[in-house]
Each structure stands twice: as C-alpha cells, then as structure tokens.
Amino acid sequence: MLRVAVAKLAPKQKTVFACAECGHASPKWLGQCPACRKWNTLHEELPPPEERGAPRGFGGVARSARPIPLREVEASEEARLKTGIGELDRVLGGGVVPGSLVLLGGDPGIGKSTLLLAALERLAGAVEGRPILYVTGEESARQVKLRADRLGVGAENLHLFPETDAAKVLHAAQQLEPAALAIDSIQTQYLPELTSAPGTVTQIREVTARLMGYAKTTETPTFLVGHVTKDGAIAGPRVLEHMVDTVLYFEGGGAHPYRVLRAHKNRFGSASEIGVFEMKSRGLAEVQNPSALFLSERPEGAPGSAVAAALSGTRTLLVEVQALVSPTTFGTPRRTALGVDSNRVALLAAVLEKKVGIDILGCDLFVNVAGGLTLDDPAADLATVAALASSFRDRPLDGRTLVLGEVGLAGEVRAVAQSDARLAEAARLGFVRALVPAGNARHAEAPAGFSVEPVETVAEALDRLFP
Structure with missing residues (x-):
C-alpha cells in the first residue's frame, strides 16, 4: 500500500491592493478606488511590516514633548x-x-x-x-x-x-x-x-x-x-x-x-x-524678460491677434492671444482652446453673439495662447473677445494696443487686480495705448506717453478697437 505523504502547505503570503493615486489600501481588487474615486488604480503589493516599533533612522519629525500655548512658540523668518x-x-x-x-x-x-x-x-x-x-x-x-x-x-x-x-x-x-x-x-x-x-x-x-x-x-x-x-x-x-x-x-x-x-x-x-x-x-x-520672448514672433497686421497682460504670482507677463473663426463644415461647430479654458471661450463667444450681435456661435472657434503658456487670469477675457472679433471681421488690431479686462455675462467689463503693474510692463515693451475697465481707469497711474482708455462694456471696447 502506497503511503502518500501530504506536505503541509505553507500559508499564502497576504497581499493588499494599493491605489497608485492616493495610497488607499484594500484587501481585494476593486475597479474603482473607494477613497479618490479613480478607476483602475489599484495594484497588488505586499503590505509593510506591521510590527516596526520605533521608526528606524529618520522616520518622523521631531516635535515638542507636550502641548504648549501658541504665544510661547518662538518663530523667526527662515x-x-x-x-x-x-x-x-x-x-x-x-x-x-x-x-x-x-x-x-x-x-x-x-x-x-x-x-x-x-x-x-x-x-x-x-x-x-x-x-x-x-x-x-x-x-x-x-x-x-x-x-x-x-x-x-x-x-x-x-x-x-x-x-x-x-x-x-x-x-x-x-x-x-x-x-x-x-x-x-x-x-x-x-x-x-x-x-x-x-x-x-x-x-x-x-x-x-x-x-x-x-x-x-x-x-x-x-x-x-x-x-x-x-x-x-x-x-x-x-x-x-x-x-x-x-x-x-x-x-x-x-x-x-x-x-x-x-x-x-x-x-x-x-x-x-x-x-x-x-x-x-x-x-x-x-x-x-519673458514678455519680450512671448511677443517676439507676433505677426504684424494679422487679424485674430490681441495682447493681454496676465499675472503669474508676482510677475506680469504680456502674452499674445490668437483666435481663428471659420465657417463650420459640420452640423456641430468645433471649440478648440489651447492655453485657455475651452468653457471660458464658449462663454465669451455667447456674450459676443448676445450682447454685441456678432453671429459667431455657428462658426468653428480656435483659440491659442502663443508660446504654450496656460492662462487662468480672468484679465485675459477682453483680449480673447477682441481676438475672436478681429478674426470674425478679418480686421487686425493695432499692434501697440493692450487689451485688459474681465468680461461678465451681462457684457460688462470688470476691473482687474494690479492694473498699474500691468500698464507699466506694457509701456516698458513699447505699447502706447491700453483699453482697461472703467473701474481701473479711475485710479490708474499711466506711464508717460501712455494712453489709457476706459471701457464699460464689450460693445464699447470693440467700437474703440474697430472704429
């Protein structure tokens, strides 16, 4: 009679499924991480040792042994x-x-x-x-x-x-x-x-x-x-x-x-x-001088180009906003934006059609910030509107005019922060004229030889840009 020796199987090593996005650990695989709600991010790994005792080497930050009042904490500028x-x-x-x-x-x-x-x-x-x-x-x-x-x-x-x-x-x-x-x-x-x-x-x-x-x-x-x-x-x-x-x-x-x-x-x-x-x-x-770099290849006399002054931290950058408006060949017009939010472009196009009367919603709209920058400053709204209108009308803007302002849904041009710094940067690069919100123009300190024109609505701004 054959004697079969049954070997005692070693217990399988326990594994966990860790999320590559947030680090959440799950005992089994899930299609969606329950912590960050991302899909297909759980990967099987071996868990870290459970019994570590005190941290080895440098495992934590040195802290006070007891709670102390805030007023007793000594702090100085590093x-x-x-x-x-x-x-x-x-x-x-x-x-x-x-x-x-x-x-x-x-x-x-x-x-x-x-x-x-x-x-x-x-x-x-x-x-x-x-x-x-x-x-x-x-x-x-x-x-x-x-x-x-x-x-x-x-x-x-x-x-x-x-x-x-x-x-x-x-x-x-x-x-x-x-x-x-x-x-x-x-x-x-x-x-x-x-x-x-x-x-x-x-x-x-x-x-x-x-x-x-x-x-x-x-x-x-x-x-x-x-x-x-x-x-x-x-x-x-x-x-x-x-x-x-x-x-x-x-x-x-x-x-x-x-x-x-x-x-x-x-x-x-x-x-x-x-x-x-x-x-x-x-x-x-x-x-x-990044502003000079971004504007160095700006075409002269080309429709669909406007210059805005955007803030990035404490730095003021002059950037070129380009737009191309073309009749659509499909049932649904295209909206393509690089460097600006595409939803913002759709919003500004609707303001142009409703408040100014430009039939632009039925056209393909392409907007780009030259140089590959990404703008999240609302002060570039008016420049985007001016570039769209310039391309639609096939009329170029003045090459030495700065366009500045946030555009609201009612067609108003709202004031922006730190307008004086933006105007000073424009004057330093050879600009001689700026369209700014009326709220900024009241207190603006324009550089010598620089013309500041206040505008209250988008329609007024386009009338000044395309007389």
Whole structure:
C-alpha cells in the first residue's frame, strides 16, 4: 500500500491592493478606488511590516514633548539659501528654506537633472566649503560627470553617490552632513525591509517619510526628482505631493525653445510663480524678460491677434492671444482652446453673439495662447473677445494696443487686480495705448506717453478697437 505523504502547505503570503493615486489600501481588487474615486488604480503589493516599533533612522519629525500655548512658540523668518539661479529662487519664494522638502517633476528629457545639477553647483559655492550630496539612482557617476563637464560644473565640494538603497543614502548623509541633499529620482529608491518593488506606493511613501524626517531634524534642504505619468502628473501616490513642502513642475519641451518652471504648491511662498528658461548647448539659460520672448514672433497686421497682460504670482507677463473663426463644415461647430479654458471661450463667444450681435456661435472657434503658456487670469477675457472679433471681421488690431479686462455675462467689463503693474510692463515693451475697465481707469497711474482708455462694456471696447 502506497503511503502518500501530504506536505503541509505553507500559508499564502497576504497581499493588499494599493491605489497608485492616493495610497488607499484594500484587501481585494476593486475597479474603482473607494477613497479618490479613480478607476483602475489599484495594484497588488505586499503590505509593510506591521510590527516596526520605533521608526528606524529618520522616520518622523521631531516635535515638542507636550502641548504648549501658541504665544510661547518662538518663530523667526527662515534664512533662505540662494541657489544663484534667479528664476529658480523666484519660484521657490526667494530661495531654499533650511529643512524644506522640494519635489521637482517633469517629462523625461525636459531638463530636471540639468537644472538640479546647476543649482547644486551654485549652492556649493554659497555654503563656504560644506559638502553637497547628489544621489543618482538612474545614472552612473560617469554619466553625471559627462553632463557636469558639458555644463561647466566642477565644484570641489559636490559629492556624487550612485545608490538606490535609501538606508545607505541616509547613512551616507549622516556621515557627510551635507548642506543640501538631492535624490534623482525618488522612484528608484527603496528600503530593504520592505518587500515591494521600487516605485510602488509603499516604497515611495516610506522612503519619502524617512527623507522628510531627515530633512526636518537636520535642517537640510532636500530635493526630490519625480517621474511623471502619461497624463503629466507626478508618478506615485498623491500623498507624495502632500508630504513635501514644495511641488515644482517643469513644463515645455518639444518644439518650444523654452521651459517653464511652475510652482503648484509652496509652503514658503506663492504657489503661482513661474520661472522661464531657455535650453541651450551649455544647459538652461534664464530668460530675464519673458514678455519680450512671448511677443517676439507676433505677426504684424494679422487679424485674430490681441495682447493681454496676465499675472503669474508676482510677475506680469504680456502674452499674445490668437483666435481663428471659420465657417463650420459640420452640423456641430468645433471649440478648440489651447492655453485657455475651452468653457471660458464658449462663454465669451455667447456674450459676443448676445450682447454685441456678432453671429459667431455657428462658426468653428480656435483659440491659442502663443508660446504654450496656460492662462487662468480672468484679465485675459477682453483680449480673447477682441481676438475672436478681429478674426470674425478679418480686421487686425493695432499692434501697440493692450487689451485688459474681465468680461461678465451681462457684457460688462470688470476691473482687474494690479492694473498699474500691468500698464507699466506694457509701456516698458513699447505699447502706447491700453483699453482697461472703467473701474481701473479711475485710479490708474499711466506711464508717460501712455494712453489709457476706459471701457464699460464689450460693445464699447470693440467700437474703440474697430472704429
């Protein structure tokens, strides 16, 4: 008689399904995440160890042992470190705050590592011999050296560390005590005690928590480079952006000759600042006058072009709004907008037809902000209306006229903020005339030789533009 030995099966290792957007964990797979309501974002992972005890290394932020009254808390303005790159310092709010955690995202090849290496080289010269640690998890030391030679980076106190083990990175940082730490990129780092693969929700969340604890306890500014998804968002759980102090996006690339560095979150400054760079053979060059760059190729005497002054943080930018109105060949007219909200364009077109009498709703409408900028300032409404009317009537606008104002559904032109700064920027670039809301014109301080014409309605503005 055969004796069959039945081996005792080992229990199956428990797994969880973590959301790649928000980090929510579920014991089973679901089509829709119950926390963030995104579809097909749950991925199977091994859970982190349940019994950890005290955090290993730097796992949290040092806090007071007891609650204290707010009036007893001593606070002072943090001394910022200047990176030496004016556009980067502007977006950061005036420089790097000690102990801050900065996340830099952008498309592959857009220049994230180039900008970071140049900023670290400038920081190395400003910290008086203290070391700067650059951790590269995607490239070897030789590859980084080739880029540094091309950019002319050769600071003696800039240290390279090609490593993906976050525990070794933190140990090296403890030994070196750098003035600044850079991780390129956060998706390549992992902790050995976690069994999940690098780049997963668990690894990114835990590694970032350790780096945040190190940055806060040692007052070391830390830069993290993050990959982006096909949708343009930073890869990994959304909690990654909540944990850091500043989130910067590098935009542009492709056929555009410049790059725009935009702050989407900043605990130490404005979250609407932008910095403009131009990619050259020796790296990224700062663009000190972005308005001149955006208007440099503006066609003269072409219908469908208007100039508006938009605010981006504390910076005033003159941008060209282009419009093309064409008779439709289909039953439903098309509405295509690049750089402005398409719903806003449909709203302004309805105002043109209802309040001015221009039969434009039956036409295909195409609106574009030249240079690839994205406008969310309502002060560009009147310029969009003027560009649509110019293209519909096939009559060009005066090339040295600025159009400024927010348009309401009643056809009124509403006042905008900081009109004096907008007019001053226009006068500096050679504009001699501006159509502004009547509410701004009453208190406007126009530069010498600059004509300010108040308008109250869209119809009045078009009468002045097309006499």
